Amino acid sequence: MDNLRLSFNNSRTRLVLASMILSTLLTATVLALVYVTANRSIESETRSVVSAELTGLADEYERRGLIGLMRAIERRLPTAADRDALYLLTDRFGVNLAGNLKQWPENIAAGSGWVDLELRRAENDELVPVSAASVRLPGGERLLVGRDALARQQFDRVLLRSVGIALAIALALSVLTGWLFTRLVFSRLSDIANTAENIVSGDLSRRMPMRGTGDEFDQVSGTLNTMLDRIEELVSNLRTTSNSIAHDLRSPLSRLKQRVETLSDPSKTEQEREVDIARASVEIDHVLRVLGQLTEISRAEAGVGREQFEPVDLQQLVADVVELYDPVAVDQGIQLEVTGTATLILGHRPLLSQALSNLLENAMRYAPQDTTVTINLSEDGPYSSLSVRDRGPGVPQEDLSRLQMPFVTLDPARTERNAGLGLALVAAISHMHGGAFEASNCNPGLEAKIKLARKP
Known part of the structure; x- marks a missing residue:
């Protein structure tokens, strides 16, 4: 019992069962619809033919009388077996006048509509299922026209057997399909789960x-x-x-x-x-x-502070920061130059000002005297870029990727003035704005760039 409970608690088992039940119900519904539609079509066609034939024989009675009607029935009898046609004409007292049925059915009044019953054939006294309609003629005679329903019953049995076989095949296919589907799905999920377990165990490289x-x-x-x-x-x-x-x-x-x-x-x-x-x-x-x-x-x-994002004019922001640092740059013999343009972005203005300030301080720290530090604005697809370039010695190529790491400084000795956190903060601010921090050597100098998504 416990094993059975565990099996049903398994997602794969439940998914296979759900697929099997859903497919079976869908197939059963379609097959039932086919069965009902086929039966109704056959019955409707049978009734139409019988009604037309009954009407035609009644017209024959009106035109040629009882003798003419009997002759019309006699003409139809040779081919009646091929058409499963059944006829019975009796007088008002129930005496057979023509047809291939033995006697009028008991408890059935002429003109009572469509009926399903069993009657005996006149030629061999065989009891056969009959679907028929009847009419009482003006002279009191009774006329019954029908079809042998044995073939239809056999068709029903064949159709039901076919429906059952199709349903069994559909059930088997649904189980196979569900198994294959779950095998595909759960094999992928298993790969992901196994990798996740390795990562949880501490292997962050997976x-x-x-x-x-x-x-x-x-x-x-x-x-x-x-x-x-x-x-x-x-x-x-x-x-x-x-x-x-x-x-x-x-x-x-x-x-x-x-x-x-x-x-x-x-x-x-x-x-x-x-x-x-x-x-x-x-x-x-x-x-x-x-x-x-x-x-x-x-x-x-x-991402703390995203709720304070607002439209920021980068050109105005750069102008404000440059105005603040320009006197310091002049004292160091450095010229600050602004180039390029950029559209409005959504961002945190104080943090962006802090990022630019850090870039400027870093550039001015290494820029030689009588050189220019360039602040450039540009558009790069969905990003607005802001870069600061000095004309200093640059950075060894192998150290470029380490610049944005906390406490990383290329100074031989760290001082109170430089703890190696400035560019790490710049990188964090650029990530907060959906962008990235990049650094590259320009020979001479270093260009530090932050890319900011206009709609982070």
């Missing part, structure tokens, strides 16, 4: 199998693989971030601990304590700045 058919399963697998790529990227960034946090915050926190501990040293002068407090404040500011940037990156990667 991807959902695709057979290249372009069907719905391949589409789902493709979507899941895209999601897994993003998850693997986020997990990798998380690992890097965790390791980097441990590395980058350990030193300032250790120094902070030392500063605090020295404050209790009675040999310290008041001036030395003030210096230690100032240095401890610097360490605290650095830690808070790092944690604040990490929070901004996490919020951007989680």
